[in-house]
Amino acid sequence: MLKVIIGEDDPAMRLVLRRVLEGIFGIEVIGEAGNGRQLVSLVEEFKPDVVFVDVDLPEMNGVEAAREIFDIDPKIFIIFATAYDSYTHEAFEVYAFDYLIKPFKLERIKQTMKRISELKGERDKSGIVERLMTPPVGENRENKNLKLLVYSNDKCTVINVHEIILITRFDRKTVIHTARGNFTTNETLKQLEERIKSEKLFRCHKSYMINVDMITEIVPWGNRSYLIKLANVKETAIITQEKLKEFQEKYCL
Structure with a gap:
C-alpha cells in the first residue's frame, strides 16, 4: 500500500x-x-x-x-x-x-x-550483499588509519573512515552507516564532506555520500536519477544523472 x-x-x-x-x-x-x-x-x-x-x-x-x-x-x-x-x-x-x-x-x-x-x-x-570490509590493494596506510570524530549528544564516537559505507540525511539529521552499526550526528553532509579527505567517498546526491568500493548495483530510478545498492547495508542511495557521469569519469574504466 x-x-x-x-x-x-x-x-x-x-x-x-x-x-x-x-x-x-x-x-x-x-x-x-x-x-x-x-x-x-x-x-x-x-x-x-x-x-x-x-x-x-x-x-x-x-x-x-x-x-x-x-x-x-x-x-x-x-x-x-x-x-x-x-x-x-x-x-x-x-x-x-x-x-x-x-x-x-x-x-x-x-x-x-x-x-x-x-x-x-x-x-x-533488496537484501544485504556481503562483502569483506578491507581496503583495496594499493591504498596507503594513512588512508586506512584515517579516523572521523563524530559528535552527538555530548558524546564523541571514533569511526574508521574506510569502514564508512554510506552517509545520508534522515529526520533532519545525518546518519553514518558502517558494517558495525549506524551513527547519528547534527553535522550536515556538507560539513562532513569538507572534513573527510578520502577519494573513496563520493557525494552522489544532495542527501547521500557513498563509499564507491561498496557499490554492488546501479539501476534506473526516478526522472534523471538512479538507485545505488551497497554491500553490507539494506539502505540504498540515489545518484543523479549528472553525478553518475562524474562517477563514471572519475572511477570507471
Whole structure:
C-alpha cells in the first residue's frame, strides 16, 4: 500500500486529486495540506511514500517544501502537480520523480503510481550483499588509519573512515552507516564532506555520500536519477544523472 499526502491550496483540486488517487488500487491518501509549512509538518508526522506538491503554495512554495521534505526522508517520491510548466527546471533540481500539468490526465497518474509501486517494491526486497570490509590493494596506510570524530549528544564516537559505507540525511539529521552499526550526528553532509579527505567517498546526491568500493548495483530510478545498492547495508542511495557521469569519469574504466 502506497501512502500519499497531497499539498494543494485549492480545496476543489485537492478533492479531484484525492478521488483519482483513491480510485487506484494500492493507494491510500493519508493527509492533505493547504500550504507548504503544513505539508512539511504532515510529512514529518506521517512519513508518506509519495507527496503530490503544487508549486504555487502559500507560506512556503512547493520547491522550498520539497527541499525540506528531502531533508526529512530523501526516499520520498515527490510529484509536482501544477498549472504551470515554467517550474520544471526548479522541480527537477530537487529530484522530483515526476511533473504533472493540470488538468490531470488519469492515465498519466496511473502510470506514475504504477512505476513508483514497482520501484518501491524493488527497493524494499533488496537484501544485504556481503562483502569483506578491507581496503583495496594499493591504498596507503594513512588512508586506512584515517579516523572521523563524530559528535552527538555530548558524546564523541571514533569511526574508521574506510569502514564508512554510506552517509545520508534522515529526520533532519545525518546518519553514518558502517558494517558495525549506524551513527547519528547534527553535522550536515556538507560539513562532513569538507572534513573527510578520502577519494573513496563520493557525494552522489544532495542527501547521500557513498563509499564507491561498496557499490554492488546501479539501476534506473526516478526522472534523471538512479538507485545505488551497497554491500553490507539494506539502505540504498540515489545518484543523479549528472553525478553518475562524474562517477563514471572519475572511477570507471
